[in-house]
Amino acid sequence: MIIVWTICAFVSGALMYSYWLGRLARKNLKTVGDGNPGALNLWKAAGYRLGIAGVLLDFIKGYLIIRLAVEVGGVSGYGLIPIALAPIFGHAFSPFLRGKGGKAIAVTFGVWSGLTQFEVSLALAVILAVMLGGMKVINKWKPISSEADGQQVVIGMLLLGVYLYVRDAAAMLLWIWVGNTLLIMFKHHKELAALLLKKKKEQEGSQL
Ligand SMILES: O=P(O)(O)OC[C@H](O)CO
Numbered sequence: 001m002i003i004v005w006t007i008c009a010f011v012s013g014a015l016m017y018s019y020w021l022g023r024l025a026r027k028n029l030k031t032v033g034d035g036n037p038g039a040l041n042l043w044k045a046a047g048y049r050l051g052i053a054g055v056l057l058d059f060i061k062g063y064l065i066i067r068l069a070v071e072v073g074g075v076s077g078y079g080l081i082p083i084a085l086a087p088i089f090g091h092a093f094s095p096f097l098r099g100k101g102g103k104a105i106a107v108t109f110g111v112w113s114g115l116t117q118f119e120v121s122l123a124l125a126v127i128l129a130v131m132l133g134g135m136k137v138i139n140k141w142k143p144i145s146s147e148a149d150g151q152q153v154v155i156g157m158l159l160l161g162v163y164l165y166v167r168d169a170a171a172m173l174l175w176i177w178v179g180n181t182l183l184i185m186f187k188h189h190k191e192l193a194a195l196l197l198k199k200k201k202e203q204e205g206s207q208l
Pocket residue numbers: 036037038039040041058101102103104105106107
């Protein structure tokens with residue numbers, strides 16, 4: 001049954017609601033902003049109403065399948081690891097977009113909400129909000145680049161690991177966090193490379 005739930009979870013995650021809502025509004029999200037087929041670019045291209053609908057649907061596709069697997073399928077413990085990771089990978093490598101999916105942020109929130117009754121996704125939201133607020137103050141309220149946004153998401157996921165450790169989370173949750181974080185890092189590899197290059201240049205500059 002775990003395999004069947006994992007396949008259903010992957011298909012659920014692979015449904016690219018934000019991208020398809022964009023197509024309905026005659027916008028191709030691949031040509032908007034950073035080209036991510038996610039809710040933020042839907043919001044930018046087609047307005048806040050569709051943007052909010054996209055966030056909710058991309059969230060729900062992760063949340064609902066986890067709740068169904070737990071409550072209808074009776075899955076628990078380590079069996080939840082592949083089922084929890086499947087929607088995130090489904091969104092990131094959606095066959096409906098020929099393997100080129102999104103950055104999997106909204107679906108990540110949905111999955112963690114389903115796994116932990118919203119606790120861990122709320123913790124991630126607080127971590128990201130504090131980081132964003134700090135960045136805004138440092139940058140004197142100037143707009144933050146999508147590159148810096150992506151870097152913050154990766155750092156936020158790493159800090160979430162600290163939160164899970166401090167909360168003495170079950171090993172199953174820690175394994176899901178490992179898989180989720182590696183995927184988010186992979187999907188933000190360009191932003192991470194830019195950050196490393198910037199740090200290297202700063203180091204070289206300070207040595208002169
Ligand atoms: O990561 P996605 O694909 O759910 O999209 C996320 C939103 O656009 C916010 O960056």
